[in-house]
Amino acid sequence: xSAYEYIKKAILHGEFPPKMRLTExxxxxxxxxxxxxxxxxxxxxxxxxxxxxxxxxxxxxxxxELDIKQIYDLRTLLxxxxxxxxxxxxxxxxxxxxxxxxxxxxxxxxRYLATGETTIEDILNINHRFHDSVIKASKNxxxxxxxxxxxxxxxxxxxxxxxxxxxxxxSLEVHKTILKAIEEQDTERARVAMHEHIxxxxxxxxxxxETIDKQYTGNDEKSLSFQTEPSSY
Numbered sequence: 001x002s003a004y005e006y007i008k009k010a011i012l013h014g015e016f017p018p019k020m021r022l023t024e025x026x027x028x029x030x031x032x033x034x035x036x037x038x039x040x041x042x043x044x045x046x047x048x049x050x051x052x053x054x055x056x057x058x059x060x061x062x063x064x065e066l067d068i069k070q071i072y073d074l075r076t077l078l079x080x081x082x083x084x085x086x087x088x089x090x091x092x093x094x095x096x097x098x099x100x101x102x103x104x105x106x107x108x109x110x111r112y113l114a115t116g117e118t119t120i121e122d123i124l125n126i127n128h129r130f131h132d133s134v135i136k137a138s139k140n141x142x143x144x145x146x147x148x149x150x151x152x153x154x155x156x157x158x159x160x161x162x163x164x165x166x167x168x169x170x171s172l173e174v175h176k177t178i179l180k181a182i183e184e185q186d187t188e189r190a191r192v193a194m195h196e197h198i199x200x201x202x203x204x205x206x207x208x209x210e211t212i213d214k215q216y217t218g219n220d221e222k223s224l225s226f227q228t229e230p231s232s233y
Contacts, residue, residue: 004041006031007041019062109168
């Protein structure tokens, strides 16, 4: 696992919580590697909006309620537009990729609920595959770059983490609605269904944002970093 993958996963799973300060020294010692790959990983994570620069090191990004609303509003507009454009421009190959991704999504949900053989992270990755297939079908090369700037992985990961069985099934059904609308070239239905899908995820994050904030209330960047970093730092 690369330094980038390790740090990103630690942020996703809360090992490195919001507001925690991360330094090259701490991460290099923890991963037992040189600072160069650490430095490159932190730059990439900052570009993705997962960390924020400090005078020394970075801190894991903390999302306010306003941040969440604005992020999801932008994502809804962009992906809703992508779905509508996909309904116009999709090819048979595009449709097959969406069908394949959605079948994988359904299978992953079934295994997760029945046996726990798959994880929320597995479901998240397949969900991304479905959304990427819709964006690709839009035939607009600029959409993906704009969407990638507003898709903040920890928020999406947490929204899936809080889904119960019914909500996971609902997510699957909305995927099917989006797919059917794109197949039938129903632009408005595709757009509206995508809006519903994304706002459903936002609502899950919003329901739990107070819990997250309370968990870290009173902790500044310094105190959080020293809870995990060695005392010599």
